[in-house]
Amino acid sequence: MSVTGIELSTYVDQLKRNGFTYSGKVGQGWLKFTGDLNARGTAYACEFLVPRTLDEIPLVTVKSLPRGLPKLLPHLTASGYLCYIAAGSIALDLFDPIGQTLACLQQAGEVLARVLADEMVEDLVDEFYSFWGEHDCLLDIQGNLLGAHPAYFTEDTDTFAFVVSDDKARTERKLQALGHRLKPQPIVTIRVRTSVRPFPLQKDWPPKDVGSLLRWQSAIDPSCRRRLEKKLMQRYQSGYEHATVIIDSPGLHYGFFVKFNRPVHRGGRRRDSRQVVYGLPVTELRCIRIDDKYIAERSMPDVAKTLSSLDVVLVGCGTIGGFLAEMLVKAGAGSLGGRLTLVDCDSLGPQNLGRHRLGMPHMFKNKAVQMAAELERLAPGVRIDKKQVDVKTIQLGKPDLLIDTTGAQSLTDWLMWRYAKSSPMLAAWVEGPGLAVRALMKHSPEHACSRCITQPPQSVAYQVFTEPTPTVLKGHGCEGLFVPFPATASIQAASLAMEMLQAWLEGRLEHTLQTRVLDNKRTLKTGDCTPTRQEGCLACHS
Ligand SMILES: [Zn+2]
Known part of the structure; x- marks a missing residue:
């Protein structure tokens, strides 16, 4: 019986009606059939195998090839095995194995005809490594x-x-x-x-x-x-x-x-x-x-602009920063002569483990140092600097990109004030107890900074929801207060930040303020947009 409950006897009967005869079991759970492939009107004897679960395409071997063929043919091995569908290029319909098999055999016949007519010889280029x-x-x-x-x-x-x-x-x-x-x-x-x-x-x-x-x-x-x-x-x-x-x-x-x-x-x-x-x-x-160039570019569609060879600084290696640091490295940060600097003065505690990229082996140690060690373990080609200090006490120079994932409004404003004039800056954060995630990029003087959109008079206009985001705090005593939200919110904030950075790299960033709503019961007030600088803003004045 097939995985969708179709009787094998029904399958065998239907194939028989279409000229393919069941000729026995092969190996572990495979069924063999014989018959003729129709290659544009010419019949070629073939056999094919299907698993008894009928959840794979038939494997077709041509048994009667014409004499005098070239030694090398695309899609056809010397033993007659015919590769007629690229793996993963079709979605199998498990509920119609009979129709599926017949369609595959028809396709196999067409590919065989094209191979024999020398119409697919260019495919040998793609098959070179075979x-x-x-x-x-x-x-x-x-x-x-x-x-x-x-x-x-x-x-x-x-x-x-x-x-x-x-x-x-x-x-x-x-x-x-x-x-x-x-x-x-x-x-x-x-x-x-x-x-x-x-x-x-x-x-x-x-x-x-x-x-x-x-x-x-x-x-x-x-x-x-x-x-x-x-x-x-x-x-x-x-x-x-x-x-x-x-x-x-x-x-x-x-x-x-x-x-x-x-x-x-x-x-x-x-x-x-x-x-x-x-x-x-x-x-x-x-x-x-x-090589790191290949690793960073391999998964990118078409345009391959990556963070390779740039000087990138990430401030904050907490829950958002940890996941984002990994995405930055996968996008090439720290490779090909570039540098990734991680800044965080905090240690990882048991209270962080439920939503942090790192785990128990890194506990009670500095987040920036441990994150760098973990990334260098996974991507030994990258160069990562780590700074376990308060970012306000050091000089970061003029990085090609400065990212803030501290989620602390006052520090974000300070970083914008200190660095946004000389370096493109992006901040990403979670709104309230995981209600939405947001990221703001400032890569030009006319763009609003984080303070421009969170202080009057623009604060209401750029609010996420029609209602103000509620403040929810958990924790008590020596553990300290914190905003509860799960790792999924941090990962989405990191993903939004990475998407915006990639768009910026490729010169196609449309909106500098972007929001992804996680709580769909709320009504979005401010969609993706590009807020302009607030005249007189203390953080981004010129
Ligand atoms: Zn501002």
Whole structure:
């Protein structure tokens, strides 16, 4: 029976009516069917497997391929397995497995027809890594320099062969996080760039020696081939034992390794060194990027503006600041020559644990220091400064961005007064006992500061709700008073702040004051807007 209660006998009957015969069980819970795929009018014998739960698309193998096909075809393996739907590109309808299966088989027939008609040959570009090598190497290169780069073999792992790095100390921290160490002696790797995405040749694949690799490069980018050949020959003639090459192509890095076995000379004519190198076997390398630029940009749609290489200061590592600090690092803060500074003079106490990013191991210790340690553990490539002081007692200079998540109105006003003239500033806070979250950005003199919108005469106009936000306090005695709201409110305040920062980075921040209502029983008074500076404001006067 399927996961939605459809009898297998019904499924088998319906498939039979459509020309597919059940031919038995395979392995653990798979059913096999045979029949013909219709590829634009031509029938090709095929078999397909579906799980007995009928909750996966059928896996189709073509059993009767025409003779004389190229060695390499997109979407079709040598054994006839046909990849006709990209994983995750369809939403399965679990309530209609029969209709679903028939639609998949129809799609499979269409893809097969297009593959055989050579209409999908360009897809080989996207499938390049299915055809390239079995050995992995890690790339931790932040800069754009081409030419020689040091690389290091790793100890105690078979997962990847070695790591190419342009900063050994940073790469070592990352490897340590993975539980591995670098061998001390570097090997030199050559980095070249091409503007052509690699695609495999349909004949003579994969390249087994330097000669066939260079012939392949001639076919896709002759200038890259010339550079590769020149650098390989230079290294061979300089007496190196091997060469490792990394090729940067648009959206993809790939590489190879050659061991320079030199022929033993036994009199007679010496072999031309070029001929020797051409005959040397190559080992293909699949490159896995672990550089911070890639990590920060990978998840961003289209425009990739990140906080990398900026000087960012976050004041307040409490419940909002803790979650926001992590989001800032994920958006690149503290990487690529940038710096993230965390400021907080408080320690984490048991009363904070229920809504703080950190936990028990960090208790009774300074929040800024502990937050920095936690982030450096998760992202060993970033640089974080921590200051366990009252922010009013230090000079922060002119950061590229100053963020305030202290939630203390008077301190926010002071920071705006002190820094908003020289640095773009953003403050984020929770309204009352978790009723709404708000963030205000001031990146231009005409924008209102936090005091402009919370003091008369503008305070009523920019109130969140039609009713004033109530003041609710909990706590007593030595624990002190606090505003109760759950971690979900802090996370939403941090998310709102991060969204506004990203929009500001990309030059598309529409409103400098934004609000997200969490208590929908209340009536919103002031939606997203850009309040202007209040003449005579004591905090942002010019
Ligand atoms: Zn102001």
